[in-house]
Amino acid sequence: MKQITVYDIAHEARVSVATVSRVLNGTAPVKASTRERVLAVINKHQFQPNALARSLIKKESGMIGMIMPDIGNPFFPEVFLGAEKEARARGYAIFLCNTMGAQEKESEYLALLQEKRVDGIIFLGGRINQVRSKAELAQELADCAARLPMVLVNGNMPRVSLSRVVTDEAAGFRLVAQHLIDLGHRELRFIGGERSITATVQKVQALKAVMEENGLPFGPDTVLYGGFSIGSGRELMRKVLALEKRPTAVMCVNDNVAVGAVKAALEAGVQIPGELSITGFDDTLLASSITPELTTVSQNSHALGEQAVQILHQMVSGEKVRKLTVLEPRLICRQSTGSVTVVGKVRD
Amino acid sequence: MKQITVYDIAHEARVSVATVSRVLNGTAPVKASTRERVLAVINKHQFQPNALARSLIKKESGMIGMIMPDIGNPFFPEVFLGAEKEARARGYAIFLCNTMGAQEKESEYLALLQEKRVDGIIFLGGRINQVRSKAELAQELADCAARLPMVLVNGNMPRVSLSRVVTDEAAGFRLVAQHLIDLGHRELRFIGGERSITATVQKVQALKAVMEENGLPFGPDTVLYGGFSIGSGRELMRKVLALEKRPTAVMCVNDNVAVGAVKAALEAGVQIPGELSITGFDDTLLASSITPELTTVSQNSHALGEQAVQILHQMVSGEKVRKLTVLEPRLICRQSTGSVTVVGKVRD
DNA sequence: TTGAAAGCGCTAACAG
DNA sequence: CTGTTAGCGCTTTCAA
Numbered sequence A, B: 001m002k003q004i005t006v007y008d009i010a011h012e013a014r015v016s017v018a019t020v021s022r023v024l025n026g027t028a029p030v031k032a033s034t035r036e037r038v039l040a041v042i043n044k045h046q047f048q049p050n051a052l053a054r055s056l057i058k059k060e061s062g063m064i065g066m067i068m069p070d071i072g073n074p075f076f077p078e079v080f081l082g083a084e085k086e087a088r089a090r091g092y093a094i095f096l097c098n099t100m101g102a103q104e105k106e107s108e109y110l111a112l113l114q115e116k117r118v119d120g121i122i123f124l125g126g127r128i129n130q131v132r133s134k135a136e137l138a139q140e141l142a143d144c145a146a147r148l149p150m151v152l153v154n155g156n157m158p159r160v161s162l163s164r165v166v167t168d169e170a171a172g173f174r175l176v177a178q179h180l181i182d183l184g185h186r187e188l189r190f191i192g193g194e195r196s197i198t199a200t201v202q203k204v205q206a207l208k209a210v211m212e213e214n215g216l217p218f219g220p221d222t223v224l225y226g227g228f229s230i231g232s233g234r235e236l237m238r239k240v241l242a243l244e245k246r247p248t249a250v251m252c253v254n255d256n257v258a259v260g261a262v263k264a265a266l267e268a269g270v271q272i273p274g275e276l277s278i279t280g281f282d283d284t285l286l287a288s289s290i291t292p293e294l295t296t297v298s299q300n301s302h303a304l305g306e307q308a309v310q311i312l313h314q315m316v317s318g319e320k321v322r323k324l325t326v327l328e329p330r331l332i333c334r335q336s337t338g339s340v341t342v343v344g345k346v347r348d
Numbered sequence C: 001t002t003g004a005a006a007g008c009g010c011t012a013a014c015a016g
Numbered sequence D: 001c002t003g004t005t006a007g008c009g010c011t012t013t014c015a016a
Helices: A006-013 A017-025 A032-045 A051-058 A075-089 A103-115 A135-147 A169-182 A198-213 A230-242 A255-267 A285-289 A301-316 A340-347 B006-013 B017-025 B032-045 B051-058 B075-089 B103-115 B135-147 B169-182 B198-213 B230-242 B255-267 B285-289 B301-316 B340-347
Strands: A063-068 A093-098 A120-124 A150-153 A163-167 A188-191 A249-252 A277-279 A296-298 A324-327 A330-332 B063-068 B093-098 B120-124 B150-153 B163-167 B188-191 B249-252 B277-279 B296-298 B324-327 B330-332
Touching: A006 A017, A006 A032, A017 A032, A051 B051, A063 A075, A063 A103, A075 A093, A075 A120, A075 A301, A075 B093, A093 A103, A093 B075, A093 B103, A103 A135, A103 B093, A120 A301, A135 A150, A150 A301, A163 A169, A163 A301, A169 A188, A169 A198, A169 A249, A169 A277, A169 A296, A169 A330, A188 A198, A188 A230, A230 A249, A230 A255, A249 A255, A255 A277, A255 A285, A285 B285, A301 A324, B006 B017, B006 B032, B017 B032, B063 B075, B063 B103, B075 B093, B075 B120, B075 B301, B093 B103, B103 B135, B120 B301, B135 B150, B150 B301, B163 B169, B163 B301, B169 B188, B169 B198, B169 B249, B169 B277, B169 B296, B169 B330, B188 B198, B188 B230, B230 B249, B230 B255, B249 B255, B255 B277, B255 B285, B301 B324
Parallel strands: A063 A093, A063 A120, A120 A150, A150 A163, A163 A324, A188 A249, A249 A277, B063 B093, B063 B120, B120 B150, B150 B163, B163 B324, B188 B249, B249 B277
Antiparallel strands: A093 B093, A296 A330, B296 B330
């Protein structure tokens, strides 16, 4: 079925294509009567200008690419939602590219998005969370960023200077750690995450700092690495419960791990927060879904996406942009943490 | 910064643009030595052909639009994931369009996607789940579908004949209902959903049928409508618990509502499944995250997205496609349901 | 206020 | 096997 073009409209309205274009875009004055005539024909045929042709000439596609590791993890849909809202307001549509953190998928999508001439790319996860990334991956990102606007969310690529929007995860972690200490906890454990992931490293360091400030010993066994999923949380908690000296509080690298940890604890008949306090991180949907509801840290994921699009848009518009935007996290106190002293009494 | 074009490549490789195009697409034989020379120049400049220009002439954009109500609801990311995987394999990228079920957003996106000349649209939620939709909304969908391939997922638009991929939700609901009855439950209640939403209606009818088959009375008070969120689940469960005659099993319209229901029950000190069995629907991430884990119905959300893309692709390829693809749901038995007789004993 | 015509970057006949 | 050339559908000078 043949698509209608500006020529068809022009012909039927007895004007030139230039005039049709003018009424479409309002780029130049058109006599009212002419405009009406053109508009009538446009409506009659439900004409929709071909954005591809327009983009080709304008060198703006109105498309943004968003590369993220896992839309199945509730944190990321929230970032997407924030980004989309802002994008819609500025007339962009978003390509959602899911990589599962696989670097070859990231590369594929990076290439695909460039070919599609998106106006900019928002990048999350994968290589930008790695403590050390291969030089070629960094180079690839740098090359891409040299061709089009790119902003990194909650990550960084050392030696490549890119605009970033990040949550101050260390600050967030200090918040929960201090919260637990204030509740009287002295035996803290950190579970989940990976040594090779910067976010994990930042959290561990924050915990170390807070513990030392409070005169608590931070040893190598304070941390139990092991992933980011519910399954790993469960597994890690089992290990913790098997320890001869159980902690009174377990801090999880994220909500997923915390959910697994809570399950394992509950299965073992451990009272939360009676015998054990557990904390999450991210304040995803999960945190408030389980019982007891998780004390956690809100990253303000929505704002993360929103800011990213704003910055992208500024870059597209040739404005000068801030290289680093830091969002402050917020402690969300719920039911999974409690005072340690009361607990002792209750138990014995 | 000027983008490199086929002309630049052609010039530097001392061939014509046609030849460059040929090596790019493999559409015609090119002498090996020539190809090498062209390829070398391409690599040297990291040339990436402009997909907009290509799409303009080929009348294929390699883009798919996916319109859905809420990516924040864990069911939808799963559908997306299935769709994306299939789309990637066929070289498509996906525009994710989130509508929150708002009809004007659906309309906006429908128009936007058409302008962008996506190769097809996958539509979920909103108007296609309405028992009655305004004629103009139906017309809009029909018009859009007349211009490009469209497939509806888990929905329908009466009087508009479109390809659909759906879960047999009624069959799924029969599964859980029968499961509960087999466990000895006689007092069943349905909570959540809306009268105006087809999926709810189908479930209620399925429940009615199963109950009647089993000689159980289905009355108007068997159903408590009230939404699809965790919050509404909580609220509805509170109402159920306040009933003078409490049911032994509560069936929820989806996992979200079930999560809220479980929370409310737990808060009220009700044992699950000891005193009360609760079921969900969809088998989202939430179902297996909470304690007790939910008995629910898997929609095979992944396959839903996968099939939708496959059908879209067939339509693009001009193949004949099945109008209706029905996926069979699966009962997932977990911890939130239990035998009713045992319960009685335990309680008294 | 309007029209003619030159591209945007690519592909696809059609010749050679 | 390769080059020339005519568009794809739109925007945008430049003239009128």
